[in-house]
Amino acid sequence: MRKLLDAGVSVFETRGYHAARVDDIVKLARTSHGTFYLYFSNKEDLFRALAQEVGDALQALAESLPLVGPDGAGRAALAEWIGSFADLYDEYGPVVRAWTEAEIGTHEFGRLGTEMLTRFTLTFTDRISGSLPDRVNPAIAALALVAMLERMNYYVLSKQVNVSRAKMIDTLAGVMHASLYGTTHA
């Protein structure tokens, strides 16, 4: 039930995954405990549904990454794609953060998260592997870039580190492009 999922996102945003109570979600959704358990078997179950949505969106995004060339156009395309990532983070930020919180000490979400990361990175690797210098392991470099991408978005968009969205995107594009083609930023 959409109402409950949306309330879930909202409550996870303000209270975090662990501190979120079924009662909070139910109250925000203006429905009852009984109804909650009609649709979900518990908080974890509702979260799984939200996580699924994020996972799908992320995978679609990974697949939309263009083959990036060494020139300015390639860099611009990369920047645009990073912008899409930021858009996605804007939309699903609370879920992503809750996920990070939930997966620590929770077997299932940890496994799900690792799977998702692996799939995303695999697709990402695929797109950039042609561009990398021979001696570099593309999968690992890709993982590092994904790490930077994810965490920088968290820092800037969730943690209110004082950096503008545009500058964040430009910087990420610069560092990524440099590591792919060895050129200097911008």
Place this chain on the structure above:
Amino acid sequence: MRKLLDAGVSVFETRGYHAARVDDIVKLARTSHGTFYLYFSNKEDLFRALAQEVGDALQALAESLPLVGPDGAGRAALAEWIGSFADLYDEYGPVVRAWTEAEIGTHEFGRLGTEMLTRFTLTFTDRISGSLPDRVNPAIAALALVAMLERMNYYVLSKQVNVSRAKMIDTLAGVMHASLYGTTHA
């Protein structure tokens, strides 16, 4: 009391911050509830003490970053420093992860974490700012590199993504060096 702090690290590692019960910590430390509350006013309070330790260690690490030159020696020095970061992550991993878990939805730890990130990044920026191309904002580039560093360590050392520690360090050094001097990796 050291015994309780150590037990805290251990319990946060296995159960995560939220699922950790005072009872777990107390049992592991082979002491009593009364003793726990003699030294700390609650779980949060104990965690604060641990966080302080990590913060101090991280700050010391940031200050140990050498001025990195464009040549191979510079790259090697950078790799060595990243290795120290990984060592620190090994030692304090449970606390860092617990922190990540705790700071979401907990104002205080969120603020503390942002402060720590800011200080670390500031020192980091200081060390690399001379090396960056003019048009790049050093603070933001530094933040991106710190994001990569932190998150990659988490992926590899905590999440059991199947990457060797040596390769992680080498890759991180490569990407960082490339973004500083525009050279290709290695």
Place this chain on the structure above:
Amino acid sequence: MRKLLDAGVSVFETRGYHAARVDDIVKLARTSHGTFYLYFSNKEDLFRALAQEVGDALQALAESLPLVGPDGAGRAALAEWIGSFADLYDEYGPVVRAWTEAEIGTHEFGRLGTEMLTRFTLTFTDRISGSLPDRVNPAIAALALVAMLERMNYYVLSKQVNVSRAKMIDTLAGVMHASLYGTTHA
């Protein structure tokens, strides 16, 4: 919920306010802790509700005090009213005693008690002020009589001082009437 309030009265009676445990109340009411906290936020909260009831009953009683004349009929009417006070004390004794116990060192109940005393005494003063000799401050004399009334009921009805209810009422009526009209007792 009535069941819990009644159990509260009963437990306060046998154990006193401070020694009363939520668990006692819950067990006597044959319900659960959860239910208790559904209706009251703690023991204090339940007590507040009971205190409200006593306060209302006392105020109604004060307002029922007839204008007492100097003759035998006036004295009889006064005695009857004192009888009603004793009835009320019988009914709410446990709460009144618990209040006495609770208000010492508890700001809120102290304040509530003083308010109630003031209102009761004010109404009482109103009823007797016409009867007092000029030089006497009616409010203070009224307060003294209320003090006697309250404490004597406590001595006789709660403390099991060996005095019959009838004699207590007769004596109180005598002293009060004497102080109002300067006649000797009875």
Place this chain on the structure above:
Amino acid sequence: MRKLLDAGVSVFETRGYHAARVDDIVKLARTSHGTFYLYFSNKEDLFRALAQEVGDALQALAESLPLVGPDGAGRAALAEWIGSFADLYDEYGPVVRAWTEAEIGTHEFGRLGTEMLTRFTLTFTDRISGSLPDRVNPAIAALALVAMLERMNYYVLSKQVNVSRAKMIDTLAGVMHASLYGTTHA
């Protein structure tokens, strides 16, 4: 140990008997838990010692009540004695209040208190019995007057009901004298 007894009075004053912790008393007395238990077996025990002091002082006071005559001099002597009672209440107020609090729901203190009340009232009865009209039971009238005396002092000296000490004494003397000799107040 005097230091502990004094600290006890002080703590009972601010926190009441039940809320008083051994820790509070020990801290205020600038000594240790161990020392407390060296001199008293528990909080109750310390309180018993204080109660003993109050009991002795009260009994001495009762015995100092002069034989009160029907004239102005008798009334003045009565007023002076009531002043002494107020002095005693000033000094031992916290203990008296704590006693009231403690005796509800505590067998031992209730019994002690009733004994003390009985002894005090007996002596009081002795002193006034000659003055009362034949039909009045002196013991009961005395009890009523003692009730008034005690409670009025509590109202005025502890509860901060807005009445001056002088007026309280005058009013009590008036009501008492009136009930003894049937004269009007003052």
Place this chain on the structure above:
DNA sequence: TATGAATGAGATTTCATTCAT
């Protein structure tokens, strides 16, 4: 389908008391 009162297991926290020094 929907409700929400009732439940009770389990976590947190307090504080009187002991005992080795």
Place this chain on the structure above:
DNA sequence: AATGAATGAAATCTCATTCAT
């Protein structure tokens, strides 16, 4: 005599989950 760290029993309170309506 004096200390105060350590204890643990006992109380409070929360919240996920159920179930009769």
